Amino acid sequence: MKQEGEHKSEISRYEFSGIEERHGIIPKWLMAVYAVMFLWMVYYLIGFWTDHG
Amino acid sequence: MSDPVTAITRNDEFVDRDIVLKFMSAAAFWLVFAPSIGVILAAKFNFYDFLGNVPWLTWGRLRPVHIMGVVFGAFSTAIIGLTYYIVPKLCGVRMYKENWSRSILWLWNIFLAVGIVSLMMGYNSGIEAGEFPLWVSIPVEIALAMVTIQVIGTIKQRKEPRIYVSLWYLSAAYVWTVFNYAFGHFILPYSMPGVNNAAMHGLYIHYVVGLWITPAGLAVIYYFLPLAAKRPLYSHKLSLIGFWSLAFFYPFVGTHHYIYSPIPYWTQTIAIVASMMLIIPVWTVIQNFYGTFVTNWRRFQESYTAKFLVIGALYYFFGCFQGSTEALREVQRLTHFTDFVIGHSHLTVFGTFILWVTAGMYYVVPRLSGNELYSKSLAQWHYWLTVTGFSVMAGVLTIQGLMQGTMLQVGADFVDSMVAMKPYWFTRTLAGLTMDIGALLGMWNLYKTIHAGTAIAVPAGSSPVAVPEPMWT
Numbered sequence: 001m002k003q004e005g006e007h008k009s010e011i012s013r014y015e016f017s018g019i020e021e022r023h024g025i026i027p028k029w030l031m032a033v034y035a036v037m038f039l040w041m042v043y044y045l046i047g048f049w050t051d052h053g
Numbered sequence: 054m055s056d057p058v059t060a061i062t063r064n065d066e067f068v069d070r071d072i073v074l075k076f077m078s079a080a081a082f083w084l085v086f087a088p089s090i091g092v093i094l095a096a097k098f099n100f101y102d103f104l105g106n107v108p109w110l111t112w113g114r115l116r117p118v119h120i121m122g123v124v125f126g127a128f129s130t131a132i133i134g135l136t137y138y139i140v141p142k143l144c145g146v147r148m149y150k151e152n153w154s155r156s157i158l159w160l161w162n163i164f165l166a167v168g169i170v171s172l173m174m175g176y177n178s179g180i181e182a183g184e185f186p187l188w189v190s191i192p193v194e195i196a197l198a199m200v201t202i203q204v205i206g207t208i209k210q211r212k213e214p215r216i217y218v219s220l221w222y223l224s225a226a227y228v229w230t231v232f233n234y235a236f237g238h239f240i241l242p243y244s245m246p247g248v249n250n251a252a253m254h255g256l257y258i259h260y261v262v263g264l265w266i267t268p269a270g271l272a273v274i275y276y277f278l279p280l281a282a283k284r285p286l287y288s289h290k291l292s293l294i295g296f297w298s299l300a301f302f303y304p305f306v307g308t309h310h311y312i313y314s315p316i317p318y319w320t321q322t323i324a325i326v327a328s329m330m331l332i333i334p335v336w337t338v339i340q341n342f343y344g345t346f347v348t349n350w351r352r353f354q355e356s357y358t359a360k361f362l363v364i365g366a367l368y369y370f371f372g373c374f375q376g377s378t379e380a381l382r383e384v385q386r387l388t389h390f391t392d393f394v395i396g397h398s399h400l401t402v403f404g405t406f407i408l409w410v411t412a413g414m415y416y417v418v419p420r421l422s423g424n425e426l427y428s429k430s431l432a433q434w435h436y437w438l439t440v441t442g443f444s445v446m447a448g449v450l451t452i453q454g455l456m457q458g459t460m461l462q463v464g465a466d467f468v469d470s471m472v473a474m475k476p477y478w479f480t481r482t483l484a485g486l487t488m489d490i491g492a493l494l495g496m497w498n499l500y501k502t503i504h505a506g507t508a509i510a511v512p513a514g515s516s517p518v519a520v521p522e523p524m525w526t
Contacts, residue, residue, distance in 0.1 A: 024288025
């Protein structure tokens with residue numbers, strides 16, 4: 001039965017350890033974090049490559 | 054010990070139970086010893102001449118004992134023991150070259166002890182976190198290389214078709230560290246004088262944290278969290294992103310210890326950017342952990358493994374965010390040379406990784422000894438003394454660091470900034486003592502579980518797949 005907070009996704013089982021894992025998703029809020037961090041990285045590298053004084 | 058059927062039904066027949074339990078016992082010793090040295094050091098801030106007349110116990114000799122004791126004694130001994138549990142179970146075969154494990158146990162622990170005594174005698178290679186003299190670092194490197202060969206060999210011979218994320222992290226951690234340990238102990242002390250040595254040391258010390266402690270610790274939580282939560286791991290995709298972003302960004306982080314130093318400005322900028330970009334792997338794994346756990350919070354009440362993993366993940370989030378932002382020039386200007394930095398290192402190394410390996414010990418020891426946890430009450434004291442003591446300590450160090458930095462920025466006299474720290478240092482000492490009492494109770498509990506625990510009951514006629522799990526783990 002699907003528990004509250006769980007997403008639909010294929011589940012794989014590791015036979016010997018008994019661990020299961022979902023193929024999984026990347027939540028939208030996390031994708032937004034990736035995008036913001038990438039843009040900030042470009043901005044900071046260009047802006048602060050050398051000491052402006 | 055309980056009936057062997059208990060172990061066999063959990064696929065523990067792949068595990069060398071005796072060697073794992075011996076490593077756990079050794080780790081329990083280091084987990085009490087090394088933080089206790091930290092309490093003595095903390096006390097020296099309050100009582101300036103405390104033990105100052107005994108050369109072996111002076112600040113300059115005990116600090117490396119604390120650092121090396123926590124990193125290579127407490128954390129790494131537990132990790133090697135947990136490796137001998139995790140790797141065979143994920144591969145479905147016994148450890149490659151399993152007969153090496155006993156030699157590694159003695160080689161590792163005897164030479165760690167020799168290293169600690171050497172440091173107290175004043176033999177120190179002078180590289181922070183790479184301080185063991187040659188007669189210790191050579192055998193330790195050999196032991197690390199032997200475990201690395203065992204791990205890679207076992208993965209190569211595995212029967213499990215897929216490689217779980219814990220194996221990626223563990224194999225990477227061992228391979229990176231075999232090289233990094235050699236770099237810090239055999240190259241840095243003897244070459245590259247001056248500022249170049251400082252820059253390379255920044256890389257070494259952060260590789261210890263980021264390419265050993267972090268991936269090995271993440272291997273532990275990725276393995277035990279789904280088992281403790283009794284839920285599938287939230288996302289394989291997030292595991293991939295977390296692993297590769299850590300592997301990509303962490304190698305550039307080290308020079309952030311030398312912001313505003315003579316090291317070229319652009320290298321400092323790269324280190325700052327890489328430090329901030331670590332927000333990606335950290336938030337990714339946090340989402341993966343809490344996404345796994347959130348559907349079964351009941352386990353937080355039932356399992357000490359779960360309790361230590363979850364609280365460690367919380368400290369991981371705060372500690373790593375602190376570490377990333379601390380690299381920014383404006384924040385660095387305020388916090389460098391203050392106790393803020395000490396707060397950050399304790400949040401990550403103790404608050405996160407020591408607590409995660411402790412969780413692993415709570416999971417493994419009852420199962421492999423075949424005994425129930427010796428005392429729920431002692432486990433409860435361990436948990437709450439650790440959480441209370443550590444939260445106070447991390448909070449106090451962070452606040453006093455910000456105060457100290459602010460005082461110095463507005464031009465206060467350095468001595469006045471030290472005097473203002475006195476009540477904070479005293480609180481930090483008491484908090485550290487609280488944590489250590491907790492650790493002592495916890496490790497005593499695990500020791501008694503092995504040697505005097507009640508055997509896990511196997512109901513008559515139970516099927517092999519229905520063997521009960523030990524309680525409270």
